[in-house]
Amino acid sequence: MQSVFPEWLEKKKVVEDKKLPDLPNVEIGKVVMRLAPSPSGPLHIGHARMAILNDEYVKRYKGKLILRIEDTNPANIMPEAYKMIEDDLKWLEVDYHEVVIQSDRFELYYDTMEKLISMEKAYVATTPTEVFKAKRQQSIPIDERNDSSEANLRRWEKMLNGDFKKGEAYAVIKTDLTHPNPAIRDFIAFRIIEIPHPLKGKKYRVYPMMNFSVAVDDHFLGLTHVIRGKDHLANTEKQKYIFNYFRWPLPFYLHYGKVSIENSILKTSIIKKGIANGDFTGWDDPRLGTLLAMKMRGINPRAIRRYWVETGIGDVDIKFSWENLYAFNKHIIDSESPRHFFVVNPIRLELLLDEVVKVKMPIFPKKENGLFREYEIKKGEIFIAQDDYNKFMGQEVRLKDLGNFKLERDKLKFIDNDLSKIKQGIPIIHWIQSDFVDYQIIKPDGATDKGILEKNALNYLGKVNQLERYGYANLINEKLGYYTHP
RNA sequence: GCUCCGGUGGUGUAGUCCGGUCAAGCAUAUCGGCCUUUCGAGCCGACGACACGGGUCCAAAUCCCGUCCGGAGCACCA
Numbered sequence: 001m002q003s004v005f006p007e008w009l010e011k012k013k014v015v016e017d018k019k020l021p022d023l024p025n026v027e028i029g030k031v032v033m034r035l036a037p038s039p040s041g042p043l044h045i046g047h048a049r050m051a052i053l054n055d056e057y058v059k060r061y062k063g064k065l066i067l068r069i070e071d072t073n074p075a076n077i078m079p080e081a082y083k084m085i086e087d088d089l090k091w092l093e094v095d096y097h098e099v100v101i102q103s104d105r106f107e108l109y110y111d112t113m114e115k116l117i118s119m120e121k122a123y124v125a126t127t128p129t130e131v132f133k134a135k136r137q138q139s140i141p142i143d144e145r146n147d148s149s150e151a152n153l154r155r156w157e158k159m160l161n162g163d164f165k166k167g168e169a170y171a172v173i174k175t176d177l178t179h180p181n182p183a184i185r186d187f188i189a190f191r192i193i194e195i196p197h198p199l200k201g202k203k204y205r206v207y208p209m210m211n212f213s214v215a216v217d218d219h220f221l222g223l224t225h226v227i228r229g230k231d232h233l234a235n236t237e238k239q240k241y242i243f244n245y246f247r248w249p250l251p252f253y254l255h256y257g258k259v260s261i262e263n264s265i266l267k268t269s270i271i272k273k274g275i276a277n278g279d280f281t282g283w284d285d286p287r288l289g290t291l292l293a294m295k296m297r298g299i300n301p302r303a304i305r306r307y308w309v310e311t312g313i314g315d316v317d318i319k320f321s322w323e324n325l326y327a328f329n330k331h332i333i334d335s336e337s338p339r340h341f342f343v344v345n346p347i348r349l350e351l352l353l354d355e356v357v358k359v360k361m362p363i364f365p366k367k368e369n370g371l372f373r374e375y376e377i378k379k380g381e382i383f384i385a386q387d388d389y390n391k392f393m394g395q396e397v398r399l400k401d402l403g404n405f406k407l408e409r410d411k412l413k414f415i416d417n418d419l420s421k422i423k424q425g426i427p428i429i430h431w432i433q434s435d436f437v438d439y440q441i442i443k444p445d446g447a448t449d450k451g452i453l454e455k456n457a458l459n460y461l462g463k464v465n466q467l468e469r470y471g472y473a474n475l476i477n478e479k480l481g482y483y484t485h486p
Numbered sequence: 487g488c489u490c491c492g493g494u495g496g497u498g499u500a501g502u503c504c505g506g507u508c509a510a511g512c513a514u515a516u517c518g519g520c521c522u523u524u525c526g527a528g529c530c531g532a533c534g535a536c537a538c539g540g541g542u543c544c545a546a547a548u549c550c551c552g553u554c555c556g557g558a559g560c561a562c563c564a
Contacts, residue, residue, distance in 0.1 A: 038564050073563060129562065137488090137560080170562055181489035183560035191562035210564050233491065234559040257492075258557055310513070311498060317557050321497045324514050334527055341524095366527075400523055422523055430524070468524045486525090 020056055020309060023225055025252055031063030032222045035089070035096060036214070038070045039081035041268030043088040044289045045304065045320070046259050052308045053227050053256070055094040066221055067096040070214070071103045072207050074197040078268070084283070088291045092301045100221065102213050103199050109208045110160065112216050113171060113189060117152045121245045122189065124155035124171045126164070129188075132172075136185050139177045145186070159192065160206055166192045173212065175241045183234045187211055215239035223251045230255035230315055256313045261320040263444070264289035286482045287446050297444065298464035298474030298484040303329035326485035333464050333472065333484075335366040340373070340457040341430040342439065342467035344449050346383035350411040351433065353379040353403075361401045363456075373456045377402060377433055382412060383452060388429045396421075398428045400468070430468050441473050443483040 023031075033054045037047060058065040067089065071077050082101075089096065116122035125132060125144040132142050144152065159169045171190035179185050189212035196202050208216075218226060218239070226236075236253050243250050265271060266289040274280040284292035294304065306328045311318065339362070356378045363371040388397075389407070396415060398404050404421055405412040422428065432452055439453035457465055461475045464484050472484035 036564085040564080070564060076563065167562070179489090181560075183489065185560085188562060193562080207562085209562075214564090230491065231558055234489085255491085314499075316492055318498065321514075324498060327514055330526080339524080339526090398523070419523065428523065428525090466524085466526065468526075
């Protein structure tokens with residue numbers, strides 16, 4: 001015989017959260033993974049995927065997560081970004097256990113390169129790169145490729161000693177010049193950069209390229225699994241050559257698909273320019289796709305996590321869905337969001353009412369915490385939104401929690417307080433009579449809605465409020481809020 | 487152009503490796519109902535997809551070939 005509530009038990013199972021697939025070759029407690037951002041700016045919603053996926057797996061397997069900041073191109077570094085990235089990760093609740101900065105590891109890169117040259121797996125060239133590239137395209141080696149390791153080592157020393165200027169020499173890893181994919185053939189591992197590094201100044205002038213430093217660090221940091229975007233597919237192939245030359249064990253690689261994020265500005269170069277010339281208010285401008293902007297708008301980091309976990313690690317290219325993110329966010333914030341009225345483009349009307357009415361509206365209708373907004377409403381002025389005014393002109397409407405009124409050109413005339421009319425489909429609208437402030441809400445598209453907000457809402461600044469029939473908004477200060485989502 | 491990778495409803499995903507239980511599951515969106523003094527939330531229901539064409543097979547979303555479409559790499563960026 002079945003239990004009395006069999007369906008109750010079954011429901012629970014169905015609602016279970018979606019999970020990421022298991023990784024191969026895992027040993028609990030031994031997994032090591034990494035986050036490898038470059039400090040060119042703060043993180044955006046797309047970076048969050050990389051961070052969250054790695055974090056989820058490390059937590060599942062009780063492993064170690066390394067934050068490795070890839071600052072090997074001084075031209076592309078924003079000094080403040082080192083800290084901003086860490087702040088962004090903390091906000092996302094991504095728990096890394098160690099921070100490694102690549103610019104601290106030049107000696108390791110140099111040593112490793114020297115070994116490769118000695119092994120005749122790398123060479124140092126002074127041939128113009130245009131020639132190098134052209135020949136490589138035709139599978140033809142440049143002269144230095146066939147030089148002895150001694151000759152290449154001598155050039156390497158000269159390169160490190162500063163005997164070459166920028167552009168005069170570069171170091172190359174041999175792969176396979178006949179590789180069918182030209183993108184995989186011999187690649188540059190070091191170049192000379194003369195502009196100062198924000199952290200190291202002019203101490204170094206020979207800088208590793210990403211493919212070199214990544215391979216070396218992935219090995220010496222003991223990575224077991226690497227998850228990153230599939231734009232790195234060809235890079236992974238290149239990096240494997242270095243692993244193979246040293247017979248280092250390969251980590252397990254996983255490449256997820258490209259994400260295109262519409263209706264959002266993500267490129268740091270564009271954002272920087274926009275902030276500089278005043279188009280954007282800062283890195284947290286609500287029009288941007290940065291995590292700082294998400295935070296400002298009232299997107300909960302757990303919603304972002306759930307979004308990326310549900311999206312998973314597929315290698316198909318996807319379109320980011322704001323709609324889905326908003327839905328997750330709504331689930332998380334709804335019951336915690338105080339309710340208030342915000343009347344956009346208020347129309348002033350005469351309220352015709354015979355007696356004073358006391359209204360008492362719950363701030364948290366989902367909770368029984370006894371918090372209410374209370375007003376004594378009397379005849380006189382009242383405000384409703386212009387849209388409602390236009391839409392319901394001449395009709396009977398219900399002012400929420402107040403009563404039923406006839407909406408006429410310049411007035412609202414009391415009819416009755418018959419609640420059964422709600423069932424009959426009378427439109428319910430929100431309103432404000434007194435105790436309000438002028439307020440602006442900035443939307444993600446840059447538009448601004450102006451209106452009046454219940455003064456009581458100012459007790460909930462810094463929180464996402466549900467402005468009834470308008471949408472959710474994070475109330476930043478007593479004048480201005482950011483729209484979260486509908 | 488060369489070389490890779492991929493194409494399941496509007497969106498995201500499960501299933502594809504090891505063909506049958508998939509006349510395709512879930513989430514989100516949309517629509518309808520219930521509930522509710524929000525156009526919110528919750529509950530219930532509906533709608534809606536295996537890119538196309540061949541082939542193999544008793545049987546194909548799953549294997550093979552071709553076409554079309556999308557993406558990536560071919561940097562002294564990461």
